[in-house]
Amino acid sequence: MSKRSHISPRIDRPPRWATRFLEWYCKPSLYEDLQGDLLEYFGRNVAAKGLTYARLIYIIDVLKFFRLYTVQKPQIFKGMNQFILLSNYFKTSVRSMARNKLFSTINVVGLAISMSVGLLMIAFLTDIYSFDTFHEKYDRIYRVGNTYQRLEEDESKFASTSIQAASRIKSDIPGIEEMVLITRNFRGDAAYNNKIIAIEGLYAEPSFFSVFSFKLKQGDAATVLKEPYSVVLDETTAKKLFDDKDPVGELIKLNDKDSYTVTGVMEDMPGNSHLRAPVVASYSTYEIKEKENEESTRLTRWNNMWSNYIYLVVRPDQDIEALQASLNQISAEENEVDEHTTINMWLQPMSAIVPGEDLSNQIGPSFELKMVWIITVLAFVVLVSACFNYTNLSIARSLRRSKEVGIRKVIGASGGDVFGQFILEAVVISGLSLVFAFILYYTAIRPRFLGLSEEISEMITLIPSPLTFLYFLLLAVVTGVLAGFFPALFFSRISVHKVLKNVSSLKLFGNVTFRKVLIVFQYTLSLAFIIGATMAYKQYDFAVNFDLGYKTDNILNIDLLGNDVEKVKTALSEIPEITDMSASTLVTSVGSYWGTTAKYKDPLDSTNINYNGIDENYIPIHGLELIAGRNFISQSDSSAESQIIVNEKLLKRFNIGEPLDAIGETLKVDDKDVKIVGVVKDFHYGKIDSPIKEFAYRYKADQYYVINALISSSDIPGTMEKIESKWDELDAIHPFEAEFYDDRIQKSYEEYLVMVKIIGFLAFLAISIASLGLLGMVVFTTETRLKEISIRKVLGASEQALVFLLGRGFIFLLLISAAIAVPATWYFFNQIVFNDLAYKATFGFLELFGGVLVVFGIAALAVGSQTVRAARTNPAETLRNE
Amino acid sequence: MKGTNLGEFEELVLLTIAALMEEAYSVAVCDELTKHTGREVKLGVVHAVLNRLEEKGYVKSGLGEATNVRGGRRKRFYTITSGGKATLLKAREQRDQLWSMIPDVVFKGI
Numbered sequence: 001m002s003k004r005s006h007i008s009p010r011i012d013r014p015p016r017w018a019t020r021f022l023e024w025y026c027k028p029s030l031y032e033d034l035q036g037d038l039l040e041y042f043g044r045n046v047a048a049k050g051l052t053y054a055r056l057i058y059i060i061d062v063l064k065f066f067r068l069y070t071v072q073k074p075q076i077f078k079g080m081n082q083f084i085l086l087s088n089y090f091k092t093s094v095r096s097m098a099r100n101k102l103f104s105t106i107n108v109v110g111l112a113i114s115m116s117v118g119l120l121m122i123a124f125l126t127d128i129y130s131f132d133t134f135h136e137k138y139d140r141i142y143r144v145g146n147t148y149q150r151l152e153e154d155e156s157k158f159a160s161t162s163i164q165a166a167s168r169i170k171s172d173i174p175g176i177e178e179m180v181l182i183t184r185n186f187r188g189d190a191a192y193n194n195k196i197i198a199i200e201g202l203y204a205e206p207s208f209f210s211v212f213s214f215k216l217k218q219g220d221a222a223t224v225l226k227e228p229y230s231v232v233l234d235e236t237t238a239k240k241l242f243d244d245k246d247p248v249g250e251l252i253k254l255n256d257k258d259s260y261t262v263t264g265v266m267e268d269m270p271g272n273s274h275l276r277a278p279v280v281a282s283y284s285t286y287e288i289k290e291k292e293n294e295e296s297t298r299l300t301r302w303n304n305m306w307s308n309y310i311y312l313v314v315r316p317d318q319d320i321e322a323l324q325a326s327l328n329q330i331s332a333e334e335n336e337v338d339e340h341t342t343i344n345m346w347l348q349p350m351s352a353i354v355p356g357e358d359l360s361n362q363i364g365p366s367f368e369l370k371m372v373w374i375i376t377v378l379a380f381v382v383l384v385s386a387c388f389n390y391t392n393l394s395i396a397r398s399l400r401r402s403k404e405v406g407i408r409k410v411i412g413a414s415g416g417d418v419f420g421q422f423i424l425e426a427v428v429i430s431g432l433s434l435v436f437a438f439i440l441y442y443t444a445i446r447p448r449f450l451g452l453s454e455e456i457s458e459m460i461t462l463i464p465s466p467l468t469f470l471y472f473l474l475l476a477v478v479t480g481v482l483a484g485f486f487p488a489l490f491f492s493r494i495s496v497h498k499v500l501k502n503v504s505s506l507k508l509f510g511n512v513t514f515r516k517v518l519i520v521f522q523y524t525l526s527l528a529f530i531i532g533a534t535m536a537y538k539q540y541d542f543a544v545n546f547d548l549g550y551k552t553d554n555i556l557n558i559d560l561l562g563n564d565v566e567k568v569k570t571a572l573s574e575i576p577e578i579t580d581m582s583a584s585t586l587v588t589s590v591g592s593y594w595g596t597t598a599k600y601k602d603p604l605d606s607t608n609i610n611y612n613g614i615d616e617n618y619i620p621i622h623g624l625e626l627i628a629g630r631n632f633i634s635q636s637d638s639s640a641e642s643q644i645i646v647n648e649k650l651l652k653r654f655n656i657g658e659p660l661d662a663i664g665e666t667l668k669v670d671d672k673d674v675k676i677v678g679v680v681k682d683f684h685y686g687k688i689d690s691p692i693k694e695f696a697y698r699y700k701a702d703q704y705y706v707i708n709a710l711i712s713s714s715d716i717p718g719t720m721e722k723i724e725s726k727w728d729e730l731d732a733i734h735p736f737e738a739e740f741y742d743d744r745i746q747k748s749y750e751e752y753l754v755m756v757k758i759i760g761f762l763a764f765l766a767i768s769i770a771s772l773g774l775l776g777m778v779v780f781t782t783e784t785r786l787k788e789i790s791i792r793k794v795l796g797a798s799e800q801a802l803v804f805l806l807g808r809g810f811i812f813l814l815l816i817s818a819a820i821a822v823p824a825t826w827y828f829f830n831q832i833v834f835n836d837l838a839y840k841a842t843f844g845f846l847e848l849f850g851g852v853l854v855v856f857g858i859a860a861l862a863v864g865s866q867t868v869r870a871a872r873t874n875p876a877e878t879l880r881n882e
Numbered sequence: 883m884k885g886t887n888l889g890e891f892e893e894l895v896l897l898t899i900a901a902l903m904e905e906a907y908s909v910a911v912c913d914e915l916t917k918h919t920g921r922e923v924k925l926g927v928v929h930a931v932l933n934r935l936e937e938k939g940y941v942k943s944g945l946g947e948a949t950n951v952r953g954g955r956r957k958r959f960y961t962i963t964s965g966g967k968a969t970l971l972k973a974r975e976q977r978d979q980l981w982s983m984i985p986d987v988v989f990k991g992i
Contacts, residue, residue: 030933033945036955037908037925043952064926069933 012046014039014058022062027072034065085417086424093425096401103397104429106776107390110769111433114386115479116440117765120449120462121379122471123441127460128367131272131354135213137313140177141350142320144169144310144327145359149342157346159353160361162305163298165345168330169310173323178313180207184363185307186281188255189733192241196733199237199254201279203286209266211313212275218248219264225282230263237278238265260285271461274354274364302334303341309363312347320347354459365459378758382765385525387483388518389773390426394487395515396780405491406499419492426484427477434476448761452754486514516813519777522770523817523855524824529763530851531825533756535843539834540752542688542841544745548589549683551623552741557587558707558723561734565704571730575722577713582617583704587741588685590748598696599668600654607653609669610685610693613700619645619680621710628659629678632699644669645678645697653694669698687748691838708741767855774810775862782806782870790875802871807863814859818852888940888973894919895931896940896970900962907946907957908932932960940966 019035026034038061045054097104132138144165149155166181187200208214209221216224217235224232231252238247247262254260260281269276290296298304314323327345335342348356355369405418413421450457464472560568565583572578586592594613599606616632618624632643644667648659656662659679666673682692713719720738727736739747782789789802797805826848834840888896898914899906908929915923935941942963945956962970 032955033908033958034929036952036957037929039953039955040909040951041925061925065929067930069930 012051012054014042015055018059018062022065025066025071027070030070034070038062038065085421089421089424090428092404092421093428096425097429100397102779103393103776106772107393107429108433108436110386110389110772111430111479111483112436112440113765113768114383115430115433115437115475116445117379117762118383118475118479119437119441119464119472120445121376122475123446123462123464123468124375124449124460125372126465126468126471127272127462128355128372132274132350134270134272135350137178137211137213138350140314140316141211142312142314143348143350143353144312144345145348146305147344147346148305151340155342157357157359158305158361159309159348159359159363160305161308161310161345162302162343163308164300164302164334165305165330166308166310168334169312169327172330173326175315175318176312176323177315177318178207178211179205180211180311181205181283182208182275182309182311182363183283183286183307184309186279186286190241190260190279191253191256192250195241197237197240198734199279201277201281202275203281203283205283208280211311214269214273215267217265217267218246219266224264225280226284227261227263228282228284228288229258229260230285231260231279231281232264232266233262234266234268234278236268238262258285271459274362274366276364303338303343305343306361311350323347365455367459378762381525382762382769383479384482385522385766386769387479388522389769389776390429390483391486392515392518392773393776393780394422394426394484395490396777398487398490399784401491402494402499405494406496409494409496410500415492418494419488422488422491423481423484426487427480430476430480430483433479434472438472452757453750515777519770519774519810519813520817520820522766522773523814523859524821526763526766526770526855527817527821527852528825528828529759529766530855531822531848532829533760533763534847534851535825535829536752536755536759536833538841538843538847539837540749540756542839543749543752544742546684546688546839549624549681551621552589552745554711555621555741556709556711556720556723556738557741557744558709558727559737560705560707561731561737563731563734565701565707568707568730571726572707572709572723575719575726577711577719577722578709579712580617580621580710582621582708583615584618584706584708585611585613585700585703587706587744588612589687590744591687593686596670598650598694600656600665603668605654607694609650609696611669611696611698612685613698613703615699615701615704618697618708621708624683625681626678627681629663629676631678632697633677635699635701641669641672641699642674643677643699644674645680646676647680647692647695648682649692650694650696651679667696669696674698688839689837763851767858770855771858771862774859775866778806778810778863778866781809782866786870786873786878789870790873790878793871793875794879799868799871803864803867806867806870807860810859810863814856818856822848822852888969891927892931892935893970893973895928896935896962896966899935899941899960900967900970904959904961906960909957911960935966936960939963940969 022035022038023031038058041061042054042058045057135141143159144161146158146161146165147155148158163181163183166179169176169179181204183203186203188198189196190199204225206222206225208225209216216232219232224230233241233247241247241252242250247265250262251259252262266280268278287299290299312323314320324347327347331344335344354365355367355372358368358370359366408418408421446462450460450462558568558572560583569581569583572581585594593610595608595610597606598609614632616634619626619631626645627648629645632645635642646662646667651657651659651662654667656665662676662679665676667676668674680697684692685695686692709723711719723738724736785806789806792802792805826843830840830843894915895911898911898918902910902914908925911932912923912925912928915928932941932943936943940963941960943958943960946959948954948956
């Protein structure tokens with residue numbers, strides 16, 4: 001009955017908002033007849049030209065009547081009235097909060113928890129979007145990257161390009177305001193007087209300091225990078241090398257070979273720059289060096305595109321599409337030279353670098369746009385979940401406030417006033433929550449988030465700026481409005497005579513379905529998070545303990561850092577705890593690869609292979625299984641590479657047949673003939689996200705970068721100290737860098753661990769919020785049904801029956817949530833998140849339902865504690881009062 | 883305020899109000915003008931002019947009785963004041979004088 005009264009008979013009405021607008025701006029003295037006129041016209045238009053047209057004309061007319069003589073002047077008295085009411089609203093809100101401490105606490109705690117995540121999201125987004133914005137020409141800087149496609153393979157996008165590209169752009173495309181070519185790999189040990197430090201930076205053209213807004217402390221921006229062998233240091237490096245001495249004009253020696261003149265000192269590049277280098281050397285240096293090396297193709301080859309970066313400053317009026325077209329033209333011409341590869345140049349605006357696409361060969365830190373979206377959505381979902389608590393509890397408890405609303409309406413409050421009042425109340429609560437949220441954010445969330453991984457703490461600080469604070473306030477208001485919207489709507493629609501005549505006739509439980517949906521949503525979310533976290537952990541565990549096909553325990557990988565292998569080996573062999581040592585090019589199974597091409601008999605059939613350069617000790621130390629042939633035989637460094645050990649996949653690729661048949665066959669690797677001396681059983685040289693492919697061990701004395709030391713010691717820290725002190729005797733410049741193989745593998749799967757931590761944390765939040773909400777609902781239900789319970793008890797109902805009666809509704813909701821969450825999360829992780837992985841963990845009952853049981857347990861505790869209490873109350877106490 | 887001069891359109895509206903007598907409210911004025919001038923007269927224009935005429939004191943207005951039409955909104959009826967009448971008469975007099983000055987020759991042959 002009450003429902004029907006809301007629906008008015010369908011008549012053709014002009015848009016309500018337009019009428020409201022008219023009412024809002026029009027002088028009250030003019031309003032009535034003007035409104036009447038418009039309605040009269042509206043009626044005519046409906047009859048003559050149809051409803052849509054009439055409504056359109058109505059809107060236009062309303063807008064047209066917004067004139068000087070119709071608009072009312074702002075009324076001071078009205079404002080005063082609002083202000084007085086505002087303080088009244090505030091007072092009632094505070095009183096109502098104080099009266100219901102439990103519910104207020106639930107609301108504030110829930111909102112505070114979720115808002116702290118919201119604060120994190122805001123601080124994070126402001127940080128990420130502040131990247132590179134300090135460049136004055138930020139809007140006009142574009143980076144030229146390459147897309148690379150070999151034969152019919154998939155195209156991949158690179159941030160880097162070739163030097164040839166730069167030369168062609170310079171000669172072929174006129175009218176670009178500025179351009180800078182940057183090349184990576186300016187590195188070495190810089191020496192001044194007796195001080196030596198390792199430096200690593202960039203080579204850049206002279207325009208570097210005018211394209212970018214990195215500030216020079218000393219030196220002239222136009223000329224610092226002009227002459228060959230000039231270098232600009234940042235303040236930290238200058239301080240390290242020169243202490244307080246003025247470095248400009250001094251000579252530093254790099255790797256005991258070349259002398260560079262320090263021409264300038266720049267401020268340290270800021271953390272929110274995707275370009276980061278402590279030292280910048282002149283590009284002309286690089287050019288001279290490459291020209292000395294006759295074999296080098298770096299300066300001229302179109303497909304040598306791995307370590308150079310081009311940044312353009314376009315004119316304000318430049319047609320970017322035309323520019324791209326010119327780039328395409330150049331690419332097309334250059335691609336004719338090599339038929340195997342297709343390389344195209346593409347333009348990337350500075351604003352799309354961080355956050356941006358996932359590109360290969362990034363020059364500095366990067367952050368995927370996809371991740372930005374995921375984080376935002378997750379934070380938002382948690383926020384909404386807490387808003388639901390507020391919505392749910394407020395509507396459920398509306399009975400208590402409805403009389404107040406009735407009186408207000410009788411006195412003359414309009415629906416809008418009541419709506420405003422309850423929105424304000426929600427905003428007051430969310431404002432209070434903001435305070436707690438901020439404390440929570442500063443003490444717990446921010447440090448933990450920054451501690452997730454080093455990469456994160458290097459990129460962002462999460463220190464709020466004044467603007468961020470403004471966003472924080474905005475967040476509180478938005479949260480308040482979001483949370484208070486439905487309750488406010490509900491209250492504003494309460495009909496006066498019903499509330500005042502007979503409260504119980506108020507259709508309070510009309511919203512029951514709505515509230516149930518909200519609870520199901522919250523629990524589905526909680527379950528999804530906890531299941532997701534378990535699955536991610538399982539995958540991490542699976543990856544770290546994966547049987548790679550060789551031994552990694554007790555192997556310490558020591559970076560050579562440019563030192564001679566034999567020298568280091570000799571020095572380390574004095575330590576008794578090191579039982580054996582081998583040398584290799586890289587540490588496998590942690591995500592790094594070295595590759596080259598190999599051919600068998602057919603000179604036209606070449607394939608990409610991954611390899612590791614090793615010595616004769618490597619295979620025994622790592623317990624690799626040779627299924628045919630033998631290990632490498634020690635060879636003098638100077639003799640040419642002649643032996644190779646391959647895996648089974650490589651045999652299959654070239655159809656060599658049985659492993660035994662392969663021994664003695666000749667492969668062409670790097671255009672050199674090598675004999676297969678052994679075949680190693682397939683093992684996982686990559687991370688488990690990629691399948692095993694063709695792989696070879698090469699005997700490459702000139703490519704040893706790592707020592708693999710087999711350690712046998714009961715006192716690992718002591719041994720490490722010994723090795724480190726040995727290292728320091730050997731190499732005073734480079735600090736000792738070593739890591740146990742197993743630790744290294746764990747680190748390479750850190751992303752899963754980060755995922756576990758983030759999702760786990762969100763799960764914790766979502767569960768807390770949902771449990772709080774559930775607790776609130778249960779308390780409310782039992783309170784309102786206390787009389788019913790007492791009567792049932794008097795009539796002989798048992799306690800268990802009563803607990804079941806009260807709890808079954810909630811249990812049912814939880815079951816629905818589980819029925820949605822389990823399959824959905826399983827599908828999401830198995831088919832989407834882990835889809836690319838070659839080796840996936842299998843997810844069993846424990847992973848899928850363990851979390852569900854935990855959540856159910858907590859929920860049962862919330863429901864149980866309250867229902868049992870209600871069921872145990874003495875019926876006499878509740879019933880006596882009537 | 884601009885002078886007490888009557889604009890062309892204002893004069894037309896004022897005349898219509900006088901002609902419609904008791905029935906002069908905005909929409910009726912609009913319709914009447916549309917009918918007689920043959921051009922489409924917008925409500926917005928008429929409304930503004932009515933408002934201005936009232937400011938100048940040529941018309942008085944008052945709300946009528948509420949009816950069932952126009953969503954129950956009352957109409958604002960306009961009646962011409964003596965000042966308005968005087969202005970109209972004056973305008974007409976001026977015209978007549980001017981007309982009388984035109985020799986018959988001018989309009990010959992039309």
